[in-house]
Amino acid sequence: MINNLDKIVSLCKRRGFIYPGSEIYGGLANSWDYGPLGVELKNNIKQLWWKKFVQNRDDIVGIDAALIMNPKVWEASGHLKEFSDPLVECKKCHSRFRADQAFELPPGVTLSEFNAPHKSAVGYTLKLKFIPPEECPNCGGKEFSEAKQFNLMLKTFLGPAEEKANEVYFRPETAQAMFVNFKNVLDTTRKTLPFGIAQIGKAFRNEITPGNFIFRTREFEQMEIEYFIRENEWEKWFRHWQEEIINWIKELGIDVKKVHEIEIPDGERAHYSKRTIDFEYEFPFGQKELYGLAYRTDFDLRNHFKKLPYRDLNSPTGENEKFYPHVIEPTWGVDRTVLAVLSDAYHEEEDPAENGASRIVLKLNPKLAPYKAAVFPLLKNKPELVEKAREIYQMLKTNDLAVAWDDRGNIGKRYYSQDEIGTPFCVTIDFQTLEDDAVTVRDRDTMKQERIKIENLIYYITSAIAESM
Numbered sequence: 001m002i003n004n005l006d007k008i009v010s011l012c013k014r015r016g017f018i019y020p021g022s023e024i025y026g027g028l029a030n031s032w033d034y035g036p037l038g039v040e041l042k043n044n045i046k047q048l049w050w051k052k053f054v055q056n057r058d059d060i061v062g063i064d065a066a067l068i069m070n071p072k073v074w075e076a077s078g079h080l081k082e083f084s085d086p087l088v089e090c091k092k093c094h095s096r097f098r099a100d101q102a103f104e105l106p107p108g109v110t111l112s113e114f115n116a117p118h119k120s121a122v123g124y125t126l127k128l129k130f131i132p133p134e135e136c137p138n139c140g141g142k143e144f145s146e147a148k149q150f151n152l153m154l155k156t157f158l159g160p161a162e163e164k165a166n167e168v169y170f171r172p173e174t175a176q177a178m179f180v181n182f183k184n185v186l187d188t189t190r191k192t193l194p195f196g197i198a199q200i201g202k203a204f205r206n207e208i209t210p211g212n213f214i215f216r217t218r219e220f221e222q223m224e225i226e227y228f229i230r231e232n233e234w235e236k237w238f239r240h241w242q243e244e245i246i247n248w249i250k251e252l253g254i255d256v257k258k259v260h261e262i263e264i265p266d267g268e269r270a271h272y273s274k275r276t277i278d279f280e281y282e283f284p285f286g287q288k289e290l291y292g293l294a295y296r297t298d299f300d301l302r303n304h305f306k307k308l309p310y311r312d313l314n315s316p317t318g319e320n321e322k323f324y325p326h327v328i329e330p331t332w333g334v335d336r337t338v339l340a341v342l343s344d345a346y347h348e349e350e351d352p353a354e355n356g357a358s359r360i361v362l363k364l365n366p367k368l369a370p371y372k373a374a375v376f377p378l379l380k381n382k383p384e385l386v387e388k389a390r391e392i393y394q395m396l397k398t399n400d401l402a403v404a405w406d407d408r409g410n411i412g413k414r415y416y417s418q419d420e421i422g423t424p425f426c427v428t429i430d431f432q433t434l435e436d437d438a439v440t441v442r443d444r445d446t447m448k449q450e451r452i453k454i455e456n457l458i459y460y461i462t463s464a465i466a467e468s469m
């Protein structure tokens with residue numbers, strides 16, 4: 001675990017995980033582009049999520065909806081009126097900032113007691129206060145205006161005329177697409193309560209102060225589930241999703257001791273929520289929201305559907321009554337997941353085998369690692385070694401393993417290069433291989449080396465990945 005964000009940003013740029021957006025033109029307001037390794041890591045996270053919550057469950061189906069929706073959606077959902085953050089203005093240079101929000105702790109409760117892992121803080125009443133920056137990062141000014149609310153919806157025009165009638169918004173959350181498609185999904189899948197609709201996709205917010213690398217950007221990705229239930233079962237399903245979020249964090253391989261559940265008190269929750277828990281992670285720049293869980297009641301379906309949208313065919317009374325289902329919403333930020341995974345995996349270590357030389361190693365869950373293995377011919381100028389190594393490289397690839405190839409420099413340097421990007425196994429083909437059909441497999445975390453028969457190599461790697469975490 002690292003306490004310095006700059007090191008992660010620099011590794012990401014150096015090795016092709018994440019680049020500054022529009023870099024050759026001086027960048028654009030904290031936008032970022034995922035590079036060749038970053039897109040693999042991000043896709044592995046999204047695939048793991050989709051498999052766990054959609055494909056492996058009978059009660060959840062997926063959709064993939066348009067980013068720009070009819071503005072009436074945002075009127076009904078309350079976003080045009082309510083979706084805002086507190087903004088303060090420097091009195092000297094008039095630069096604008098998002099006021100930090102902080103809760104005042106209840107009297108007699110320490111921060112560590114309040115943040116005890118997985119203990120919900122129900123029962124405490126917290127007061128939210130707005131804190132302007134200590135000084136203006138732009139001019140050093142120390143006086144700020146009172147906080148006022150600033151709407152975060154990102155606006156554009158659809159069609160050739162830039163006029164009021166053509167104003168539309170990029171979606172600020174994926175959730176509303178699940179609500180407006182509720183009847184469509186119901187009619188085409190014959191699902192009955194409880195069931196969920198899931199989606200992975202981009203969302204846009206005109207954040208006042210984007211920053212902290214990919215933590216807060218104006219364009220980001222979410223993985224969300226709207227889980228439809230009967231009102232009297234909401235507490236049970238809220239608990240279910242609370243556990244599932246923690247299970248997911250464990251599955252990623254993130255240290256759960258660095259995750260804290262924060263109960264959001266009355267009056268401070270989003271306009272639609274009757275109960276909210278934020279799952280905060282100890283990022284290198286402080287403890288901040290990673291995921292959220294909200295009980296959205298029937299707020300959204302009630303606002304979108306004028307007619308009762310659900311008929312209960314299994315009702316115990318046999319009366320088939322119609323009603324508005326209630327909703328539990330677990331929500332995961334994809335980019336914040338990438339950042340938490342990288343922060344947790346980043347280690348600087350001494351390598352005893354190399355007389356204390358230090359190495360940077362990303363101890364990624366092998367399921368998430370961009371490459372599962374790297375293949376090295378011991379020497380690049382020995383055709384018989386290169387040919388054998390190529391054969392093994394192809395064999396791994398045709399068995400659906402993402403593999404890297406490296407034949408530059410000495411083996412020690414190649415190991416370090418793969419450690420830095422989190423490749424769990426390095427496979428070296430040497431002269432002995434030509435005699436005994438075995439290779440040297442070196443483990444990223446233990447740095448131990450083992451001779452493995454080529455015929456057992458795929459099993460060795462795939463079973464290690466399957467067993468990981």
Ligand code: ATP
Nearest residue numbers: 207215216217220222289290291292331332333336
């Ligand atoms: P914050 O308080 O940090 O602004 P939020 O409470 O507004 O977050 P939600 O509306 O609950 O966030 O959004 C769901 C999830 O989407 C968050 O838990 C987070 O992982 C992600 N997310 C929200 N805003 C951003 C952003 N600007 N950049 C990257 N990810 C974001």
